[in-house]
Amino acid sequence: MSSPRPRGTKDRHHEILDAAARVITERGLADTRISDVAEAAGVSPGLILYYFESKDRLLSEALTYANDQFYLRMSREIRRISSAREQLRRLVDLSVPGYLAEYGKLDEWALWIEVWVRALRDPQMAKDRELLDQRWRQSIADIVRAGQASGEFAAGDADELALRLGSLIDGLAIQVAMNDSQVTPERMHRACMEVAANLIGFELEPASA
Amino acid sequence: MSSPRPRGTKDRHHEILDAAARVITERGLADTRISDVAEAAGVSPGLILYYFESKDRLLSEALTYANDQFYLRMSREIRRISSAREQLRRLVDLSVPGYLAEYGKLDEWALWIEVWVRALRDPQMAKDRELLDQRWRQSIADIVRAGQASGEFAAGDADELALRLGSLIDGLAIQVAMNDSQVTPERMHRACMEVAANLIGFELEPASA
DNA sequence: CGCAGGTTTGAACGGCGGGTCAAGCCGTGG
DNA sequence: CCACGGCTTGACCCGCCGTTCAAACCTGCG
Numbered sequence: 503m504s505s506p507r508p509r510g511t512k513d514r515h516h517e518i519l520d521a522a523a524r525v526i527t528e529r530g531l532a533d534t535r536i537s538d539v540a541e542a543a544g545v546s547p548g549l550i551l552y553y554f555e556s557k558d559r560l561l562s563e564a565l566t567y568a569n570d571q572f573y574l575r576m577s578r579e580i581r582r583i584s585s586a587r588e589q590l591r592r593l594v595d596l597s598v599p600g601y602l603a604e605y606g607k608l609d610e611w612a613l614w615i616e617v618w619v620r621a622l623r624d625p626q627m628a629k630d631r632e633l634l635d636q637r638w639r640q641s642i643a644d645i646v647r648a649g650q651a652s653g654e655f656a657a658g659d660a661d662e663l664a665l666r667l668g669s670l671i672d673g674l675a676i677q678v679a680m681n682d683s684q685v686t687p688e689r690m691h692r693a694c695m696e697v698a699a700n701l702i703g704f705e706l707e708p709a710s711a
Numbered sequence: 712m713s714s715p716r717p718r719g720t721k722d723r724h725h726e727i728l729d730a731a732a733r734v735i736t737e738r739g740l741a742d743t744r745i746s747d748v749a750e751a752a753g754v755s756p757g758l759i760l761y762y763f764e765s766k767d768r769l770l771s772e773a774l775t776y777a778n779d780q781f782y783l784r785m786s787r788e789i790r791r792i793s794s795a796r797e798q799l800r801r802l803v804d805l806s807v808p809g810y811l812a813e814y815g816k817l818d819e820w821a822l823w824i825e826v827w828v829r830a831l832r833d834p835q836m837a838k839d840r841e842l843l844d845q846r847w848r849q850s851i852a853d854i855v856r857a858g859q860a861s862g863e864f865a866a867g868d869a870d871e872l873a874l875r876l877g878s879l880i881d882g883l884a885i886q887v888a889m890n891d892s893q894v895t896p897e898r899m900h901r902a903c904m905e906v907a908a909n910l911i912g913f914e915l916e917p918a919s920a
Numbered sequence: 921c922g923c924a925g926g927t928t929t930g931a932a933c934g935g936c937g938g939g940t941c942a943a944g945c946c947g948t949g950g
Numbered sequence: 951c952c953a954c955g956g957c958t959t960g961a962c963c964c965g966c967c968g969t970t971c972a973a974a975c976c977t978g979c980g
Contacts, residue, residue, distance in 0.1 A: 533832075536939085537937075537938095548960065615827050618824050623739050628889060632891050636893065669879055669882030670879045673878030673879055673881030676878075682841050683841065684848075744968085754928075754929090757969090766967090
């Protein structure tokens with residue numbers, strides 16, 4: 503169709519990044535080979551190196567790309583909920599690995615852990631991770647502020663509350679993602695909501711028993 | 712001296728595991744080669760494979776070994792403190808990366824993250840991780856129970872409190888270990904202690920202002 | 921002394937996989 | 951219809967470890 507701009511290029515980038523994210527999720531960063539990504543994307547190995555200057559760069563980009571996608575999806579979902587308490591509940595729903603049947607089990611969190619490992623030594627990844635995390639805390643803080651404005655939540659330092667709640671979610675999610683027999687998705691969900699209600703200052707149930 | 716038993720063998724095992732843990736901490740699991748470990752241990756590469764059947768086995772053992780060491784050190788330290796509240800404070804001190812100058816910065820937490828990555832795919836490591844984590848939660852729960860018995864803390868489900876507090880520590884520690892500019896060791900420490908006081912039910916300061 | 925067994929060495933092997941490249945494959949514009 | 955240039959292929963090269971192994975090295979004992 504229209505041709506002046508390099509049409510396929512942008513698509514290829516995304517296709518490859520998507521494929522890479524999928525492969526990393528199921529095989530792990532360490533066991534991901536270029537040929538795996540190529541196969542998953544349905545192209546030849548050589549093409550991968552045509553679009554990305556090195557395997558390292560590809561994997562780094564894929565990691566931040568995938569986390570970005572997740573964030574955007576969550577963001578979109580939450581924005582259409584009006585009650586701050588329900589927004590918070592939905593955020594927790596989406597954060598508990600395997601809590602919602604419609605989403606994959608490991609997926610997001612497995613990638614996060616790979617990001618952490620990499621960020622320990624790769625300065626660029628460290629920077630990206632900090633930004634990603636900041637945005638995640640920010641979106642919690644926004645919910646808190648909205649709730650405080652509407653009177654659903656008690657007053658308090660929204661940023662500090664976001665840090666605490668977000669960290670609790672991180673810590674619990676790790677264990678759930680690892681299939682810890684003591685830490686089930688349900689238990690995690692309950693813990694998050696109760697601590698949130700306690701820290702932020704709201705009632706768990708609107709009015710029902 | 713005495714000779715019937717294989718004398719040097721046990722030492723060599725530990726020497727190599729120590730060396731491996733050190734190398735993993737500074738280079739990362741992915742970039743750790745057998746020759747690195749050999750060099751760090753002051754022996755030849757061949758000897759490593761004489762004591763461990765494969766690189767994989769060596770690294771797995773090194774990871775759990777190192778975490779074990781950390782746990783034991785902390786355990787010992789805490790046992791000699793009498794007040795439950797002070798025990799808890801000490802536990803938090805030791806858990807905040809870089810909070811105490813005398814201990815290394817990354818060290819423990821960097822290894823934890825490597826454990827997590829591995830546990831996602833290696834069933835044996837998954838099992839070991841669960842045990843390690845259970846023990847960690849247990850030691851928090853023990854402190855809580857002690858405090859409840861002595862009247863320092865309010866009543867409550869010690870195991871559930873331990874899970875929540877432990878997870879919060881995990882989640883915060885990750886960010887501190889990554890040098891997140893927003894999450895300083897001091898901020899993490901404060902957050903842990905305040906949430907602990909709130910959840911568990913005790914006063915932060917004994918009596919002073 | 922010299923043998924025996926466990927220990928230690930380091931050179932050599934082999935496979936794996938990232939990266940390169942020369943050659944084909946198109947679609948487009950002349 | 952041809953020539954150009956971006957896209958795509960897959961075979962190939964090459965360095966890097968994990969692993970193996972034969973030989974050397976101790977140390978204690980007969």
